[in-house]
Amino acid sequence: MVSAKKKPIGIFDSGIGGLTVFKEIKEILPSEDLYYLGDTARVPYGTKSPEVIRRYAEGNIRFLVGQGAKVVVVACNTASATALDHVRAVFPDIPIIGVVEPVVKYLSSRSDTENIGVIGTTTTIGSGVYQSALESLGKTIRAKACPLFVPLVEEGIVVHPLVDQVIDYYLADFREVAIDTLVLGCTHYPLLRPALEAYFRNKVFIIDSAVPTAVALRDLLTRSGLSNDVSGKGEERFFVTDAAESFRRIGGRFLGRPLSTVEHI
């Protein structure tokens, strides 16, 4: 029997966005085996209802647990915002972490972030999860759903005048009130970071889910004695629910390197 420590870490997202989190986990936990599931047959989650997302999240975790995952990372803000309590109740023996709590925890440690803008999908912003968590820290919060950002990124349109126009369409208010911090509450959005930095003239601290979540995962593994104690490079596997080819192609853009084999399930 494989010891719990040697088992893989399961990571899922609706599609390719979670690869921004995968990349950071790979960086700080290089010896862990990482199994990534992109639910590309049902992407996107951000326009769908919490009920449907809970059902999808449960199915994704069931698959990853079936592949032997010792812990699961919900690398999707929409699923983290709407389905985390549900899947923790369904899988009480599997530690599950989302991307929202680590970002909130990180921001609670910074005293220079007072006027915060949060952006995400329609369902994430509609859930109010970021808003209530950050308001309870005494921060001023503005939140805005930016549903065109995901299709732009999926299209590979990330540096283009059109991107600047879409950013201005959603975020002119944020610039006007001079937010000091921008939370990228969707794992697709880091690819728009250069355009967002330019739009806010490099005066806004931009934070995404990747680093805080990877750090939270490392802490969890250490705390629960689940860290893989073998040195060397961990295995990585990618699973998708729709055709593998476009995931491989666009996914490479997210990771900044070609993907190893992508398996269609």
Added chain:
Amino acid sequence: MVSAKKKPIGIFDSGIGGLTVFKEIKEILPSEDLYYLGDTARVPYGTKSPEVIRRYAEGNIRFLVGQGAKVVVVACNTASATALDHVRAVFPDIPIIGVVEPVVKYLSSRSDTENIGVIGTTTTIGSGVYQSALESLGKTIRAKACPLFVPLVEEGIVVHPLVDQVIDYYLADFREVAIDTLVLGCTHYPLLRPALEAYFRNKVFIIDSAVPTAVALRDLLTRSGLSNDVSGKGEERFFVTDAAESFRRIGGRFLGRPLSTVEHI
């Protein structure tokens, strides 16, 4: 037992776009009962693979047939382009019509459409169905996938400078070569018709799926003796696979009137 003539017409789309076809069917076949299914839990189809779309289309038709549909309209270009042969083979006893063939047939009757631009989702354009059918008529064809159009329409952004910029991003070539005809190969696109007409300075004949498909349906009913011979206003029912509320809200925009009850299945 209900006679075949009295049974409803089943119509489905990935989401709300097919309501543009529904509306026209309602217009020319007012006494027919119309059952519409929007597969909103899995929308959009246009970025997904033909294999996945075939599976979804089959499930949708199974539901409509279970509701007693005498005939099914695939009111989605992506599903029509990729899944029609498949579902006709799976349901040999149910007449099934798509939206591509009626548009091609209509264009074959016009001699003033020679230089045709076709726009649609990534999967529709990738299927090459429009291109090969229209080229076989001796027309000159240019085709372009416009994946940002659906999210714009779903967002309700249909008249706005941003729309003009997205149109220019995709269709500057079409304007430059002076196409004479533009085929809206996606049932969402009719909501962008005013913006498209302005972009092409009212010099281009724009055709969408709705009228040709409704006419093809009427012909099919007549030919097969399946027309409802009761006069009076037919019943309409709307089914969705995700939450009903946003469908009701955005769907009203498509129909130009409030929707009756929407049922979540």
